[in-house]
Amino acid sequence: MTTIDPQTQPGKSDVPALEVRNLVMRFQVGGGARPKLLHALSDVSFSLNRAEVLALVGESGSGKSTTARLIVRLMKPTGGKILLDGEDVLKTERRKASLAYRRKVQMIFQDPFGSLSPNHSIGYQLERPVIIHKRAEGKEAVRQKVYELLATVGLNPPEEMFHKFPFELSGGQRQRVSVARALAVEPEIILADEPISMLDVSIRMGVLNLLYRLKEEKKIGFLYITHDLASARYIGDRTMVMYAGHVVEHAESVRLMDNPQHPYTQLLLAAVPNPRAGLATRYVQARGEVPSLIDPKPGCPFAPRCGKVMDVCRQSMPDVSTVEPGHWLRCHLFTPDA
Numbered sequence: 345m346t347t348i349d350p351q352t353q354p355g356k357s358d359v360p361a362l363e364v365r366n367l368v369m370r371f372q373v374g375g376g377a378r379p380k381l382l383h384a385l386s387d388v389s390f391s392l393n394r395a396e397v398l399a400l401v402g403e404s405g406s407g408k409s410t411t412a413r414l415i416v417r418l419m420k421p422t423g424g425k426i427l428l429d430g431e432d433v434l435k436t437e438r439r440k441a442s443l444a445y446r447r448k449v450q451m452i453f454q455d456p457f458g459s460l461s462p463n464h465s466i467g468y469q470l471e472r473p474v475i476i477h478k479r480a481e482g483k484e485a486v487r488q489k490v491y492e493l494l495a496t497v498g499l500n501p502p503e504e505m506f507h508k509f510p511f512e513l514s515g516g517q518r519q520r521v522s523v524a525r526a527l528a529v530e531p532e533i534i535l536a537d538e539p540i541s542m543l544d545v546s547i548r549m550g551v552l553n554l555l556y557r558l559k560e561e562k563k564i565g566f567l568y569i570t571h572d573l574a575s576a577r578y579i580g581d582r583t584m585v586m587y588a589g590h591v592v593e594h595a596e597s598v599r600l601m602d603n604p605q606h607p608y609t610q611l612l613l614a615a616v617p618n619p620r621a622g623l624a625t626r627y628v629q630a631r632g633e634v635p636s637l638i639d640p641k642p643g644c645p646f647a648p649r650c651g652k653v654m655d656v657c658r659q660s661m662p663d664v665s666t667v668e669p670g671h672w673l674r675c676h677l678f679t680p681d682a
């Protein structure tokens with residue numbers, strides 16, 4: 345097995361804010377004498393620097409959200425390592441994430457309504473993390489901190505927004521509150537799991553621009569999870585493509601979208617609607633469905649759908665091949681790295 349160097353951005357900090365090495369997640373399904381295993385994640389490695397957005401793209405079931413849930417410590421991985429500032433998280437945070445860990449790693453969920461309590465004001469929901477994580481002390485200082493947070497995410501005037509309830513806000517405003525709540529603890533890393541997919545198209549850009557601004561100003565590293573390649577290209581410094589629990593291609597976002605090499609990435613990009621092309625059906629050289637992740641067959645998981653499949657594809661998982669520095673993929677059409 346070829347080892348991927350997860351530090352793919354030479355010149356930045358030597359120790360990435362977050363590093364994931366050979367992460368594996370299996371779920372036991374069914375009972376009886378011979379339970380089966382669902383292979384949710386297989387050998388996933390990457391790093392995330394401060395002031396960087398790494399986009400994680402792929403279809404439903406590709407393992408994107410499982411990756412985020414493992415990093416935020418909602419679940420324990422079957423194997424692999426998670427390093428935060430170079431520290432092995434699975435050794436220091438054996439049972440569940442400590443307060444200190446949660447202060448560094450925050451998550452923004454897809455559904456801004458479901459992730460906020462309908463019974464409490466916005467101010468109350470933002471005060472809680474500020475108090476629990478001791479980001480300000482004293483009633484007035486906590487109140488001022490919350491006003492700052494509201495202003496930072498563009499919810500003005502903060503004195504009015506403080507007293508509102510989630511049902512009084514639009515979807516975009518609710519997602520901004522979710523962002524403010526994540527910011528309240530001054531995190532190093534934010535895992536944003538499809539943060540714009542439930543928002544109206546007209547307000548998605550505003551939330552994306554907010555995340556981009558926070559990356560620049562507060563030097564936060566974002567793991568941006570999406571199935572939308574256009575937004576990955578817009579906000580992602582780098583993009584990683586996942587399929588059936590495997591990372592199949594990685595590159596700087598613009599390079600990846602302009603020069604996709606893996607047949608699955610090519611399929612994803614070919615499926616992006618092009619308004620200039622009218623309603624003509626585009627030919628996409630792929631067929632079938634995402635394979636079952638339960639006791640999967642050996643070989644490349646994309647083989648049943650790939651128009652370029654060869655015999656070897658059904659026998660072994662491809663090793664890593666480097667196309668150019670920072671751009672690598674797993675496909676038997678390419679010569680593996682030595």
Ligand code: SF4
Pocket residue numbers: 606607608644645646647648650651652653654657662674675676677
């Ligand atoms: Fe297609 Fe084979 Fe490459 Fe998999 S390894 S993407 S099946 S050519």
